[in-house]
Amino acid sequence: MTTTSKSSRLDPEPMPRRDFLGLAAMWAMGASAAFALLGILRLPRAAVLPAPSKKFKVALPESLADGEPFVPPGRSVALFKDKDGVYAVSTICTHLGCIVKQSADGFACPCHGSEFHKDGTVKKGPAPTALPWLAVTKDGGSFVVDESKVVDPGTRLT
Amino acid sequence: MSDASGATSGVTAMGRFLANLREIPKTFRESLVRGGAPTTDRTRSSFVFGNVFLHLHAVRTHRWSLRWSTTAGLGIMSVAAFLITLITGVLLMFYYKPYPDAAYVSIKDLHFVVPTGRFIRNIHRWAANVMVVAVLLHMARVFFTGAYRKPREFNWLVGMGLLAITLGLSFTGYLLPWDQLAYWAITIGANIAQSPREVTDALKITEYFDPGGLQRLLLLGSSDVGEEALIRFFLLHVMILPLALVALLGVHMWRVRKDGGIARPDDADARLGPPPADTYPVFTEAPQKTYQIAAIVKGKTPAVGKGPENTVPSMPHLFYAEMGVFMLTVLICTALALVSDAPLKELANPNVPENPAKAPWYFLGLQELVAYSAFMGGIGIPSIVLLGLGLIPYLDREKEGTGLWFGGPGGVPLVLLSTVYGFGTAFALEAFAIRFGWIREWWPDVPQLVITAINPGTVLTALYAGFSIWAVKRWGSTRAGALALFTCFLCGFILLTVVGQHFRGPNWVFYWSPSEWPGH
Numbered sequence: 001m002t003t004t005s006k007s008s009r010l011d012p013e014p015m016p017r018r019d020f021l022g023l024a025a026m027w028a029m030g031a032s033a034a035f036a037l038l039g040i041l042r043l044p045r046a047a048v049l050p051a052p053s054k055k056f057k058v059a060l061p062e063s064l065a066d067g068e069p070f071v072p073p074g075r076s077v078a079l080f081k082d083k084d085g086v087y088a089v090s091t092i093c094t095h096l097g098c099i100v101k102q103s104a105d106g107f108a109c110p111c112h113g114s115e116f117h118k119d120g121t122v123k124k125g126p127a128p129t130a131l132p133w134l135a136v137t138k139d140g141g142s143f144v145v146d147e148s149k150v151v152d153p154g155t156r157l158t
Numbered sequence: 159m160s161d162a163s164g165a166t167s168g169v170t171a172m173g174r175f176l177a178n179l180r181e182i183p184k185t186f187r188e189s190l191v192r193g194g195a196p197t198t199d200r201t202r203s204s205f206v207f208g209n210v211f212l213h214l215h216a217v218r219t220h221r222w223s224l225r226w227s228t229t230a231g232l233g234i235m236s237v238a239a240f241l242i243t244l245i246t247g248v249l250l251m252f253y254y255k256p257y258p259d260a261a262y263v264s265i266k267d268l269h270f271v272v273p274t275g276r277f278i279r280n281i282h283r284w285a286a287n288v289m290v291v292a293v294l295l296h297m298a299r300v301f302f303t304g305a306y307r308k309p310r311e312f313n314w315l316v317g318m319g320l321l322a323i324t325l326g327l328s329f330t331g332y333l334l335p336w337d338q339l340a341y342w343a344i345t346i347g348a349n350i351a352q353s354p355r356e357v358t359d360a361l362k363i364t365e366y367f368d369p370g371g372l373q374r375l376l377l378l379g380s381s382d383v384g385e386e387a388l389i390r391f392f393l394l395h396v397m398i399l400p401l402a403l404v405a406l407l408g409v410h411m412w413r414v415r416k417d418g419g420i421a422r423p424d425d426a427d428a429r430l431g432p433p434p435a436d437t438y439p440v441f442t443e444a445p446q447k448t449y450q451i452a453a454i455v456k457g458k459t460p461a462v463g464k465g466p467e468n469t470v471p472s473m474p475h476l477f478y479a480e481m482g483v484f485m486l487t488v489l490i491c492t493a494l495a496l497v498s499d500a501p502l503k504e505l506a507n508p509n510v511p512e513n514p515a516k517a518p519w520y521f522l523g524l525q526e527l528v529a530y531s532a533f534m535g536g537i538g539i540p541s542i543v544l545l546g547l548g549l550i551p552y553l554d555r556e557k558e559g560t561g562l563w564f565g566g567p568g569g570v571p572l573v574l575l576s577t578v579y580g581f582g583t584a585f586a587l588e589a590f591a592i593r594f595g596w597i598r599e600w601w602p603d604v605p606q607l608v609i610t611a612i613n614p615g616t617v618l619t620a621l622y623a624g625f626s627i628w629a630v631k632r633w634g635s636t637r638a639g640a641l642a643l644f645t646c647f648l649c650g651f652i653l654l655t656v657v658g659q660h661f662r663g664p665n666w667v668f669y670w671s672p673s674e675w676p677g678h
Contacts, residue, residue: 051382096346098346099508113666124598
């Protein structure tokens with residue numbers, strides 16, 4: 001109440017120096033705290049991610065029939081061979097990361113019931129996108145799958 | 159020292175030394191409890207305010223707060239369960255090793271080798287469950303008695319923070335045994351954190367703006383669930399979250415006192431009747447002046463214009479009641495620990511998911527929603543619910559019915575109606591989705607954003623919101639709307655949890671009973 005009567009009575013005063021310095025000190029402290037917090041938040045985000053190599057080498061069994069998935073032991077990738085060539089489809093469900101299992105005509109996820117066709121496209125369930133196709137290259141008689149490299153569906157190694 | 163020698167002149171220094179030595183038990187006790195034995199109202203008061211832990215409570219407690227039906231002791235039960243997990247958790251840390259595989263082996267050691275190890279782990283696990291139940295029921299109690307209203311709005315928010323930390327503690331603890339259950343729960347949890355990608359992918363902006371990927375990365379510390387993730391969850395479980403919980407808990411309990419104790423109706427004194435004959439009142443006559451400790455306490459003191467206070471000393475009345483609740487909680491946890499072992503499945507296997515992979519029971523309602531849309535079930539709807547809960551005390555500024563169960567416009571009939579509506583709509587939607595499927599099964603090419611926006615979870619949320627708006631109009635009261643909404647969400651939570659717990663089997667398919675599950 002006193003401030004309103006004061007301002008109506010007098011010309012607007014410049015901010016007293018003490019108030020200004022006090023406010024400036026407060027803002028400077030706030031800014032440095034925010035800056036420090038940003039620096040602290042950088043720490044938990046690793047620059048190099050500790051993870052095993054995403055590339056692996058695999059030989060397809062001779063008996064593998066056309067259009068039958070082959071899942072190398074310990075890997076979450078299904079390799080297919082047909083008349084057009086060889087391709088690899090990830091078996092990590094695009095919903096919440098469970099490993100899909102081979103079903104009668106494609107893949108089914110045990111966690112939340114997503115189902116996929118053999119080419120990775122979604123048949124039913126909550127999965128938002130198709131299973132990605134992964135890059136396959138040839139290395140002598142075997143194939144190298146790079147799980148970190150997604151290719152367009154339909155890309156085969158001929 | 160020199161003064162003391164004057165009073166005891168004629169006694170040798172050695173004699174005084176021996177006398178002091180003999181009196182050590184007495185003098186130590188006096189130095190510990192400064193006010194002396196709590197035998198009078200004055201010493202009972204100093205017993206409370208002279209103790210750093212007890213002084214979170216007021217010196218005197220209103221008789222309304224001590225009625226069993228006011229609080230059911232749920233807040234204290236939550237604290238008691240937390241203290242039990244704290245003590246047993248520290249004991250478990252003697253043997254636990256936060257490293258993949260070694261973690262699993264150390265839990266096995268605890269289970270089979272360490273003396274009382276299995277018992278302590280069981281108590282830890284059961285106390286964690288009791289804590290979740292008690293916290294949820296405590297929240298429901300505060301809501302239904304309208305105790306979130308002014309001046310307790312902020313404490314309601316603190317309580318929500320405590321609820322979130324409680325769930326966080328449970329979830330991070332779930333990972334630590336590094337068994338199949340743990341590994342797949344954490345995989346799913348981390349991917350829920352990543353699920354904003356469901357939206358950013360559909361909008362094709364993930365490359366530039368990827369909050370989901372960042373959340374997952376910060377949680378796991380790696381692109382996979384591995385040792386980095388385990389260390390992070392261990393750190394959260396034993397350090398960051400407990401510290402945050404203790405700090406917030408202190409604020410929460412202190413504010414209960416500062417906000418005027420447990421909420422009670424204005425006519426609480428009349429409802430209680432005259433105090434027992436042996437109760438000594440604080441004020442024998444009603445003070446008629448407005449006392450104010452200027453510049454320290456805002457507003458009128460609560461005693462203005464009121465008759466003799468209907469309070470009793472907190473020591474012993476309140477503290478004995480709290481001790482009773484504490485002992486009951488210990489009894490419940492140890493009894494359950496004797497009957498049922500904490501689960502430990504096979505060692506985590508990153509190539510074969512547990513089937514079905516179920517989260518702890520209190521997350522199964524969310525898992526049920528997640529099975530329709532990862533983003534909406536895991537992040538969207540929980541955020542809407544948390545936001546709605548947080549806004550309740552700021553939207554409901556009414557006074558009617560504070561401190562009474564189901565108080566306010568609508569009252570018990572509205573709560574019953576909401577229960578029927580809440581269960582009914584959730585049941586109908588679940589039955590429909592289980593029987594007929596959802597959009598993707600009918601039109602496989604429909605864009606993901608449509609499913610994210612329209613799925614059983616969001617439809618249910620919209621139905622509840624619509625019902626709440628109807629209640630606001632019907633009773634002309636925001637409290638009625640809040641009652642309707644809270645009751646509905648509580649019922650929906652219960653129904654979805656039961657469905658997730660009992661009626662979902664391998665591949666998250668509906669089964670009437672686990673006995674019908676196909677062998678695998």
